[in-house]
Amino acid sequence: MSLLERGDKAYLLLADGTIFEGLHFGVKGTALGEVVFTTGMTAYQETLTDPSYYGQLVTQTFPLIGNYGVNQADSESAQSYIGGYIVREWCDAPSNFRMEGNIDEFLKEQNIVGIYNIDTRKLTRIIREVGVMNGMITTEDPFSKKEELLEQIRAYEIKNAIVSVTGTEIRTYCGDETPKYKVALYDFGYKRNIRNELVKRGCEVVVVPAQTTAKELREIAPDGIMLSNGPGDPSENQEIIQNVREIAALGIPIFGICLGHQLLALSQGCVTEKLKYGHRGANQPVIDLASHRTYVTSQNHGYAVVGESLDPEIGEVSHINANDQTCEGIRYKKINAFTVQFHPEAHGGPLDTVYLFDEFISVMEKEKGALCH
Known part of the structure; x- marks a missing residue:
């Protein structure tokens, strides 16, 4: 069994009540933010370190992220400001002569909650059709207190960016x-x-x-x-x-x-x-x-x-x-x-x-x- 199949469960809850069930990478916990998507096939590290993503849960539409690892030289800022990270699949065995680590390690260093193994194509279609909406990534079971969590999600605002x-x-x-x-x-x-x-x-x-x-x-x-x-x-x-x-x-x-x-x-x-x-x-x-x-x-x-x-x-x-x-x-x-x-x-x-x-x-x-x- 690969690393990608034995992660703990994680959930993405959208403001409209939709729940995606996936697996967790990065740190465990809960992250609120505005759910957005980016279509870049490469430059995921530049995305992760772009301060313009402050307060947002970033979805990568390209299905495989992390295949060339991460390195300090490609960062666009000293830290990551994203609220959380959403991908279809992350590569646990990257290969590149410049790499200094993998994307899971990077998320842990930056204290970012991530979710993978969800249908990012379906998620992107929802955002395109309905519009950008707030959401929450959590490693806790959201079903027992869904309405309470939805109140938190809908009240979220990006302030003092x-x-x-x-x-x-x-x-x-x-x-x-x-x-x-x-x-x-x-x-x-x-x-x-x-x-x-x-x-x-x-x-x-x-x-x-x-x-x-x-x-x-x-x-x-x-x-x-x-x-x-x-x-x-x-x-x-x-x-x-x-x-x-x-x-x-x-x-x-x-x-x-x-x-x-x-x-x-x-x-x-x-x-x-x-x-x-x-x-x-x-x-x-x-x-x-x-x-x-x-x-x-x-x-x-x-x-x-x-x-x-x-x-x-x-x-x-x-x-x-x-x-x-x-x-x-x-x-x-x-x-x-x-x-x-x-x-x-x-x-x-x-x-x-x-x-x-x-x-x-x-x-x-x-x-x-x-x-x-």
Whole structure:
């Protein structure tokens, strides 16, 4: 009998009363969260360590997870922020020359409750048809107190998401060569590869806490500002949105990704909406409206900017999702900024849109050149 057949029982209880019975891996216990799915076939470790998944129970639609193990180098943050993990099957005998352990060991180290051996295809269809809903993973029998547990599940909300994942100190990173540019990277729950893509392009990256003010930013004197990805409902962060509005008024070039894209849009008068089941995975098609070219992108978001809410005098929608036509990018006219909803830095790929970092470098170079003349 394999390890995958002799685990203890675990259960996934959804807010609509549906119960999936499976087996437990990771730690024993109970985890509440918002049940979401991601379609990536690889990069499961990047998923597990992406702070944007804070407060969520993450379902992998690909049926076999963990076949190449885990390693420290591929983590997108210092820890995992997911609420729980849901897979069809996990590989207990991974093989890769870079691996430092298996996925079960990783979950135990991170104190994450996991469930496997359930029908993830059925679960994904429920979420697609009904919409994202709350749920609970538990290693205790849920049948005897189902109604009590459903009350807990339905009352759950993701709150204080950015505050829960942002750093509290300013940290500086750069490569071996003398940096050409200084970039302030706002940590709303940033992925490390955003920092890495900037460093490899000759930037000194100053990672600053989410609450860093425009006044404090002026003291850092960056050539550019990166607004990072992060978790939660963007519209809840009114103080940060006001701060972003003041930051944008400084005239320093801004590049925003995911939550950073949403926060900047909100600061410029746009509104956001919660999507039925979000966009999560490495195969999301995005159309660049200027070139009419379609890119395959990596995404992880449950909210989107309502494109129609953008004042055409302030900016224009630059990218849309080919599946549902939601806003995937904005180029601003009155502030020195462009933003995208997808992830051009995606460590697990695809790398179709990584050129946007080069565009950001070009904008900073142009600004520095203008200051010198």
